[in-house]
Amino acid sequence: xxxxxxxxLLLALVLMVxxxxxxxxxxxxxxxxxxxxxxxxxxxxxxxxxxxxxxILRGQGTALSPWLEKILQPVATQGERLSGSDRDRRNLxxxxxxxxxxxxxxxxWLVMGKxxxxxxxxxxxxxxxxxxxxxxxLTGVAAGLIGFFVGSMVPEWWLKWRAASRGEKLARxxxxxxxxxVVCAEAGLPIGRVxxxxxxxxxxxxxxxxxxxxxxxxxxxxxxxxxxxxxHLAERTRVSEIESMVATLIQAERxxxxxxxxxxTIADESRKTLILGLEEKAGKLPAQLSVPLMxxxxxxxxxxxxxxxxxxVIRLLAQ
Numbered sequence: 001x002x003x004x005x006x007x008x009l010l011l012a013l014v015l016m017v018x019x020x021x022x023x024x025x026x027x028x029x030x031x032x033x034x035x036x037x038x039x040x041x042x043x044x045x046x047x048x049x050x051x052x053x054x055x056i057l058r059g060q061g062t063a064l065s066p067w068l069e070k071i072l073q074p075v076a077t078q079g080e081r082l083s084g085s086d087r088d089r090r091n092l093x094x095x096x097x098x099x100x101x102x103x104x105x106x107x108x109w110l111v112m113g114k115x116x117x118x119x120x121x122x123x124x125x126x127x128x129x130x131x132x133x134x135x136x137x138l139t140g141v142a143a144g145l146i147g148f149f150v151g152s153m154v155p156e157w158w159l160k161w162r163a164a165s166r167g168e169k170l171a172r173x174x175x176x177x178x179x180x181x182v183v184c185a186e187a188g189l190p191i192g193r194v195x196x197x198x199x200x201x202x203x204x205x206x207x208x209x210x211x212x213x214x215x216x217x218x219x220x221x222x223x224x225x226x227x228x229x230x231x232h233l234a235e236r237t238r239v240s241e242i243e244s245m246v247a248t249l250i251q252a253e254r255x256x257x258x259x260x261x262x263x264x265t266i267a268d269e270s271r272k273t274l275i276l277g278l279e280e281k282a283g284k285l286p287a288q289l290s291v292p293l294m295x296x297x298x299x300x301x302x303x304x305x306x307x308x309x310x311x312x313v314i315r316l317l318a319q
Contacts (some may be wrong), residue, residue: 039053072109076277081106082115095156097165097236100208100213110159112185114152115118121151166208171205177213185260191249194259201271212237226253252284 083089089107125147126140133227134140177198184194199213212233219229227250234246247267253261 021288050202072105075112076105076108079111081108083111095159095163098166098213099159099236100166101159101163110155117154118148118150118152121154122147127319147188167237169206169208170212170237170239171241172274173202173209174239174245175267175270176205177202177209178245178263178270182260182263182267185263191226191253191259192217195220212242 002218080089083092092107092110096102096110102153122144126135126144130140130143180198180201181194185196189197195213199210199217202210202213206313216229218232219232220226223229230250232245234243237243242254248266249259251257252259
């Protein structure tokens with residue numbers, strides 16, 4: 001009798017391995033936390049202020065009910081412990097920023113969501129696909145591990161899809177936002193007030209752009225360096241149109257160029273880029289339509305042309 005013949009022994013072995021892994025991960029997380037606390041004491045004052053200000057801004061996310069906040073807070077804490085190294089946390093935070101999720105607890109919720117999705121997918125794969133005789137053997141263990149790996153990647157895949165979709169919406173909203181910013185700048189408003197007004201006007205047509213501009217306006221009020229707030233906008237979105245807009249605004253502020261003139265130049269370039277993109281898509285349409293035309297129109301035409309000959313052949317064979 002081996003371990004794989006007894007389901008209870010196999011379950012105990014899996015739980016023991018999982019417990020060792022969780023204990024090791026928690027120990028590493030505690031070491032990283034102690035190191036972070038020690039390094040925090042040697043940070044410059046400006047860096048500490050920027051970090052605290054960013055935490056304040058990140059805390060202004062979507063408000064949850066108190067009872068739900070009380071339930072999800074321990075989940076986020078446990079997820080933070082299991083999130084791995086600082087590099088892994090930064091990658092997850094960058095992905096969440098691209099998807100528009102900026103709460104402080106988002107990383108912990110994402111990590112716990114990956115664990116839960118992996119466990120559910122593994123259970124569904126083992127109990128819904130394998131026969132009962134193979135569930136307690138090596139086949140069941142392999143299927144469970146594969147299911148856990150695939151299921152744990154589903155939340156991250158969804159976030160990447162959401163980030164890509166959000167980036168496309170932001171790119172389409174850039175020309176309209178720049179036109180409104182030109183009008184506000186020509187009225188004599190400063191850049192912070194311009195972003196506030198434009199974010200309010202774009203609340204219905206482009207909520208994603210309105211959210212980013214509102215967040216940037218809040219950063220301009222809190223951070224001492226205005227260029228840092230603009231750079232954060234480019235880092236959060238990773239959209240080429242917004243990155244060029246941020247670069248132009250930073251240069252205009254550095255060299256004293258009038259804000260309205262700089263915004264008008266960016267607006268003209270964004271319109272030209274949008275038109276070139278539409279022309280490129282229109283140029284690709286004939287090549288993209290050739291395959292559906294061949295697959296949907298050519299077979300009926302061949303059937304209509306060949307049907308008389310087929311009828312004659314069938315009649316001759318019947319005689």
